[in-house]
Amino acid sequence: MSVTLESLASCWQGLIPATLYTCSLDGVPNAAYLSHVDYVDGRHVALSFQFFNKSRRNIAENPQALVRVIDPDTSQCWALRLRLVRSETSGPVFERMALRIEAIASYSGLKGIFKLLAADIYEVLSIEAATEEVALEGAIRGEGREASSGDPRFTMRALQDLSVRIHQASCLEELLDSILAGLDEIFRFSHAMILVPAEEPNVLVTIASRGYPETGVGAEVRVGEGIIGVVAEARKPIRISGLLRAMLYAHAVAERARQTGLCPPDRIPLPGLPSPESQLGVPLLVRGELVGVLCIESEERYRFHEEDKTSIELLGSYLAIAIQNMQLHERATSAAEDETAAPAETTPVSAGPVADHGPAPARHEVTFHEADEIVMVDGEYLIRSLPARILWKLLTAHERDGRTEFTNRELRLDHSLHLPEIKDNLESRLLLLRRRLEQKCPDISLVPVSRGRFALHVAGGVTLTTRP
Amino acid sequence: MLDKQLSAFLEEGLSIHIASRNDRLEPDAALVAAVRVEADGQHVIAFVPTVAVHPVLADLRANGQVAVVCARPPDERGCQVKGTFVEAWNARDDERSLVASQWERFRDRLEAIGLPRVATNGWVMWPCTAIRFRVQAVFDQTPGPGAGAPIA
Numbered sequence: 001m002s003v004t005l006e007s008l009a010s011c012w013q014g015l016i017p018a019t020l021y022t023c024s025l026d027g028v029p030n031a032a033y034l035s036h037v038d039y040v041d042g043r044h045v046a047l048s049f050q051f052f053n054k055s056r057r058n059i060a061e062n063p064q065a066l067v068r069v070i071d072p073d074t075s076q077c078w079a080l081r082l083r084l085v086r087s088e089t090s091g092p093v094f095e096r097m098a099l100r101i102e103a104i105a106s107y108s109g110l111k112g113i114f115k116l117l118a119a120d121i122y123e124v125l126s127i128e129a130a131t132e133e134v135a136l137e138g139a140i141r142g143e144g145r146e147a148s149s150g151d152p153r154f155t156m157r158a159l160q161d162l163s164v165r166i167h168q169a170s171c172l173e174e175l176l177d178s179i180l181a182g183l184d185e186i187f188r189f190s191h192a193m194i195l196v197p198a199e200e201p202n203v204l205v206t207i208a209s210r211g212y213p214e215t216g217v218g219a220e221v222r223v224g225e226g227i228i229g230v231v232a233e234a235r236k237p238i239r240i241s242g243l244l245r246a247m248l249y250a251h252a253v254a255e256r257a258r259q260t261g262l263c264p265p266d267r268i269p270l271p272g273l274p275s276p277e278s279q280l281g282v283p284l285l286v287r288g289e290l291v292g293v294l295c296i297e298s299e300e301r302y303r304f305h306e307e308d309k310t311s312i313e314l315l316g317s318y319l320a321i322a323i324q325n326m327q328l329h330e331r332a333t334s335a336a337e338d339e340t341a342a343p344a345e346t347t348p349v350s351a352g353p354v355a356d357h358g359p360a361p362a363r364h365e366v367t368f369h370e371a372d373e374i375v376m377v378d379g380e381y382l383i384r385s386l387p388a389r390i391l392w393k394l395l396t397a398h399e400r401d402g403r404t405e406f407t408n409r410e411l412r413l414d415h416s417l418h419l420p421e422i423k424d425n426l427e428s429r430l431l432l433l434r435r436r437l438e439q440k441c442p443d444i445s446l447v448p449v450s451r452g453r454f455a456l457h458v459a460g461g462v463t464l465t466t467r468p
Numbered sequence: 469m470l471d472k473q474l475s476a477f478l479e480e481g482l483s484i485h486i487a488s489r490n491d492r493l494e495p496d497a498a499l500v501a502a503v504r505v506e507a508d509g510q511h512v513i514a515f516v517p518t519v520a521v522h523p524v525l526a527d528l529r530a531n532g533q534v535a536v537v538c539a540r541p542p543d544e545r546g547c548q549v550k551g552t553f554v555e556a557w558n559a560r561d562d563e564r565s566l567v568a569s570q571w572e573r574f575r576d577r578l579e580a581i582g583l584p585r586v587a588t589n590g591w592v593m594w595p596c597t598a599i600r601f602r603v604q605a606v607f608d609q610t611p612g613p614g615a616g617a618p619i620a
Contacts, residue, residue, distance in 0.1 A: 016583065019537070021487045021495035029495050031487040031537035031548060032609065054607075054616050066495040068485075075587045081494070114612075132499050132520035132592050248581065249611060252544030256612030277582075301582065 003127045005042055008071060008078060012039040013302050015072040015242035017249075020047065022058035022065050030054050035249055037069055038097055040121060044085065046093050048101065049118040056120075059084050065122065070133060072242075072302065077133030082122035094119040099238045103227040103281070104246045105253075114253045158186050159315070166322050171448075173208075173431050175326045179294075179319055180210035189296045191273055194284075195221060195228055196292040196323075196428055199386045199420075204232055204293060207432050212272055217435040218383055228293050231281035235290060237316070239309045240279045241302045278303035282312050284320035291320040330427040331408075333451050361443045361460030368392045369467045377441045387433040389417050394456050395444075399464055408452040430454070469603040470512070474547070474619075475505035478512070481573025482538040482546075486514050486599065488527035496523040500536065501593045502570035504563075510603055512536065512549060515559055515567045515596040525597065528553035534601045537609060541577045546609035547619065551601040559596040567596055 014036040023029050032055050038046040049056055063084040070077045088094045098116040105114035162182040169175035176194055183189040191211035195204040202223040206216045224233045231238055276297040284292040294316055367376045375388040390411060397403045408426055412419060434446040443459040484500035498520040504513045514536055528534055532553040539546035571593050575585050608619045
């Protein structure tokens with residue numbers, strides 16, 4: 001083989017559909033489109049077995065196949081003669097292909113319907129360039145390509161730069177922001193978000209993001225839904241290229257499923273970018289515990305390479321430890337400082353500084369819906385669950401007693417907040433609350449005063465109402 | 469065999485490929501630039517770029533077994549037509565406009581899903597060889613439950 005499978009790396013991203021040709025034992029050819037051809041090693045590829053049953057029956061009778069793939073970088077079509085070696089229903093190749101399909105399926109409400117039944121492993125007997133679908137003049141044919149100048153480089157120097165930023169962070173907020181800024185400025189991953197487990201089981205909540213018009217802080221994802229939810233569920237990284245085409249394919253399956261009586265739920269909106277073409281989800285794990293999920297997106301069709309996934313997976317382990325250490329450190333130091341510091345003072349309501357937001361701040365109607373544990377501000381959703389209970393406690397104390405300063409310790413000791421006794425993640429919840437307020441109601445703000453102590457500023461006043 | 473609705477679909481300007489097999493039961497294939505369904509619905513003509521037609525045509529002359537698969541971006545609606553080879557000829561100039569028209573409509577569809585026209589500028593779509601075959605069966609090829617079911 002003069003052209004190698006390695007040199008055709010772009011063909012394995014699923015950006016352009018491949019076609020599979022087989023033949024039954026009685027001599028009838030068959031053709032089918034394939035969602036994905038996956039690279040296995042220098043002599044093997046894997047084809048996804050989902051729906052093409054006639055192809056599968058033919059292969060069982062006659063293991064010879066032809067697959068045609070198109071290089072999205074050059075438009076050159078390559079014809080690969082194949083022979084089935086085995087089918088895998090477990091193992092790294094199967095899992096990689098299955099997770100990708102599962103993530104796409106979940107966006108269309110097709111999880112469990114649109115799934116990988118097996119990864120069929122084929123030996124590649126020959127590779128030939130097609131004579132009609134040929135590369136553009138000047139396009140590189142098959143030879144190994146250098147990464148484009150826009151691609152990130154996971155050099156030791158780059159990793160060291162990120163590490164320095166992380167070490168300079170003094171609190172969780174700075175740490176998360178420095179991670180996202182580092183990914184952007186060092187690796188040019190400019191759209192990224194970090195989600196952490198929410199108080200409610202099997203839910204992740206966005207705690208930090210970068211590169212989006214809306215921060216999305218507070219946005220929730222259920223475990224098992226979308227790339228983030230599937231990453232959290234499988235605790236394995238997922239890389240998707242050509243997401244638009246994959247979504248169209250999944251949509252076609254969903255439409256057919258509806259027509260045939262299966263009723264997948266409505267499509268779950270994609271997080272972040274309105275039309276991402278590439279997504280990379282990385283679980284942040286410490287000793288098997290899920291600390292969070294890092295999701296990076298791009299509008300480029302082939303932004304994340306296999307080697308990026310490996311590097312970011314390693315990076316994810318490092319980030320997970322850094323995040324967990326910071327959470328533990330913040331909790332320990334705030335508790336220690338709290339015990340030596342004076343209790344939070346009761347100060348008059350008027351003592352709090354008022355942020356300069358131009359015109360005089362308006363009075364806000366803040367409503368706590370007790371049954372759902374949701375706080376609404378001026379009729380709009382702000383936050384729910386533990387951060388909602390915390391905000392309600394703070395505003396109530398502010399209105400009733402005129403308090404403007406609070407400590408993390410008193411929140412921890414307040415049984416009405418129902419914080420978990422172990423790993424309460426209070427600092428994460430306060431950060432989430434602070435950012436939601438910045439985004440949705442800047443007239444109410446939480447300002448750190450010292451470690452474990454913060455001030456509540458309310459500009460313009462609030463009217464508090466509870467609803468059952 | 470092919471009703472008016474299905475015939476119109478096939479001639480919309482789709483992604484189309486033709487498959488054959490040799491005497492060792494190894495498949496061969498080529499891209500199809502355009503198809504025309506004859507008025508009787510029993511015969512289809514596939515226009516295959518001549519630069520790529522040789523192995524397919526050799527197979528068809530030897531054993532006659534042919535399959536043509538098509539899909540429509542962006543909704544992925546697709547079908548497969550199976551049949552037996554009847555005859556082939558060098559596509560005539562008066563057939564060129566049909567080929568060009570379908571091919572350009574297909575490129576419009578590709579552009580709509582993010583593949584720019586420039587990406588296919590290098591593909592050799594003319595001259596073509598016209599391959600006429602008699603339809604034996606048609607199968608649904610839209611992905612999802614029901615894919616592979618006979619529709620004609």
